[in-house]
Amino acid sequence: MSNALTHPLVRAYLASVDTEGAVLPDDRRRDLMADLREHIESVLPQGADDAAVQQALDQLGTPREIAAAAIAEEPGVKPLQPEGSVRTTLTLGMMVLAAPFWVLGIGLVLAVLAAVRIWRSTAWTRRDKRLGIICALSPLLVIPAAAAPFAFARGLGSAEFIGIFLIAMVIPLAGAIRLGHSAARLHPHAA
Known part of the structure; x- marks a missing residue:
């Protein structure tokens, strides 16, 4: 595992995507997380500074946007909605x-x-x-x-x-x- 995945910003980002995608079936959520990790590893060099990491994460979109896109592709799965x-x-x-x-x-x-x-x-x-x-x-x-x-x-x-x-x-x-x-x-x- 490269330094890119151990960077605190990346760990927080991945945890947030995992939380936002909690309604996905377990196998689909694991696939989504594996794809994200692989992509992050490919675009971030080892030892990237905070600014480079944040820029790469911003280009991916917010964790909510990523989870929403995955949820939209999954038939029968609805996103969590807040109640009063x-x-x-x-x-x-x-x-x-x-x-x-x-x-x-x-x-x-x-x-x-x-x-x-x-x-x-x-x-x-x-x-x-x-x-x-x-x-x-x-x-x-x-x-x-x-x-x-x-x-x-x-x-x-x-x-x-x-x-x-x-x-x-x-x-x-x-x-x-x-x-x-x-x-x-x-x-x-x-x-």
Whole structure:
């Protein structure tokens, strides 16, 4: 690998193209990245200064433009589109707040609604959507698994219930944070 690919501007550029092209199928994204690396290596001499590197990258186009062109060539693939922050916050809030309400039966409804909203969203890749849905529905397994030791040992009191539901909130909260970061990168003022 030449110095051209290890230059910080090139690494940042390639990472940005990879992020922008996250909706592409994995094999297509790998091909795109390999082609870009090969092209950059061919046009940049070893030891190129920052100005030469920036000029070569500017001639390629922005990472968003490159990813958009690749996405346009791929049938059935749509680019990620930002959603309103209120919609995203509502979806992620339902995801996290579902856990404490499982005991009332409302939690399941909230988790399913969050899962449907995540799946229908235009702000996340399929991978992010799968992760979000798994996290939203995780209390289905976490609550019984966390309750079993207490039930067999000494029974379930109010303190144990609170602890179990706090434990059940950890996975949805981590998933919501991840999805929040993914959605924020689509907004121009984010980051």
